[in-house]
Amino acid sequence: MLQLRWKATKMNWKKRWTISLAAVAVSVPAYSAMPESAGIPTEALTELSATVGKHVEEDHIVGAEFLIVRGGQTILHESYGWRDREKLEPMEPNTIFNIRSMTKMLTGASAQILIDEGKLSLGDKASQYLPGFSNAKSGGITVEQLLTHRSGLPLSTITRLDEFADLYSLANSIGARGPEFPPGSKFWYSDAGSEVLGAVVEVVSGVALDQFVRERLLELLDMNDTFYLTESEAPLDRFASLYVGAPGSWQKWWTPGEPFYPFAWGSQSLYSTPADYARFLSMLMNGGTYMGRHILSEDAVARILMPVSMMTS
Numbered sequence: 001m002l003q004l005r006w007k008a009t010k011m012n013w014k015k016r017w018t019i020s021l022a023a024v025a026v027s028v029p030a031y032s033a034m035p036e037s038a039g040i041p042t043e044a045l046t047e048l049s050a051t052v053g054k055h056v057e058e059d060h061i062v063g064a065e066f067l068i069v070r071g072g073q074t075i076l077h078e079s080y081g082w083r084d085r086e087k088l089e090p091m092e093p094n095t096i097f098n099i100r101s102m103t104k105m106l107t108g109a110s111a112q113i114l115i116d117e118g119k120l121s122l123g124d125k126a127s128q129y130l131p132g133f134s135n136a137k138s139g140g141i142t143v144e145q146l147l148t149h150r151s152g153l154p155l156s157t158i159t160r161l162d163e164f165a166d167l168y169s170l171a172n173s174i175g176a177r178g179p180e181f182p183p184g185s186k187f188w189y190s191d192a193g194s195e196v197l198g199a200v201v202e203v204v205s206g207v208a209l210d211q212f213v214r215e216r217l218l219e220l221l222d223m224n225d226t227f228y229l230t231e232s233e234a235p236l237d238r239f240a241s242l243y244v245g246a247p248g249s250w251q252k253w254w255t256p257g258e259p260f261y262p263f264a265w266g267s268q269s270l271y272s273t274p275a276d277y278a279r280f281l282s283m284l285m286n287g288g289t290y291m292g293r294h295i296l297s298e299d300a301v302a303r304i305l306m307p308v309s310m311m312t313s
Helices: 042-057 100-116 143-147 167-177 191-205 209-218 274-285 298-305
Strands: 002-005 008-011 016-019 063-070 073-084 242-244 251-254 270-272
Touching (some): 063 274, 100 209, 100 274, 143 191
Antiparallel strands (some): 008 016, 063 073, 242 251
């Protein structure tokens, strides 16, 4: 069963912040299969829905969209609260959210596609593709370490959104700065490592990261409501605004219209819907295939799902 609850708490590069990805009016439940037929008691779904609704009612989040899929069928799909609270625009099913770090999964899947094709390997050094890593500190960092957050690179090195012209420049600056502890020695969640991985994908494939993800993943998975930045074809009237703050003090931080990210990042910058992201997850659950289309090898899926490290503090 896939349960997607759209709420995120993340460390900013300078301070702690909380963003409501999905923002109290509860929509009428939408079922494509009766819950009992999928082996889930209706009472359990009602309780789950009430729990999400309570988070909105108590102002833990501005709004939310909740999707449960089982056996390829939608069992529950509800929305709660506000897409834009100031404009009194209610959250609706299939609202498009800034999915932030859930972008990392598609960056990683892109690298796995290149590994499947023999164009990249887990043991390759980032320095083979990025000159900024050709130094004593960063020279040993591998693709596998970037994929598994064991590169030693920090959470983030970005101080301003407009600091770099492109992902390649950002990644090379990360390599020049170097890791904070010996690569491979422990797990440390790293946006910086994902930026580097995205840049490696660009160099190896010869196309921009957003183009690669769109052509090799989004289009094949029918993820038609998933976008980088605010692309010209993106339906901005379905985007959720972003809020920063805490219960009782939420403030709107971004309104759909102006691009938030200056270019596609490996760590974040995708916008998507719960239903679209469920297509990506279902591909993984089906061994790398979707609607008969071969996206990833079974070996790649096994690599993605294999636990590597315990979370460390």
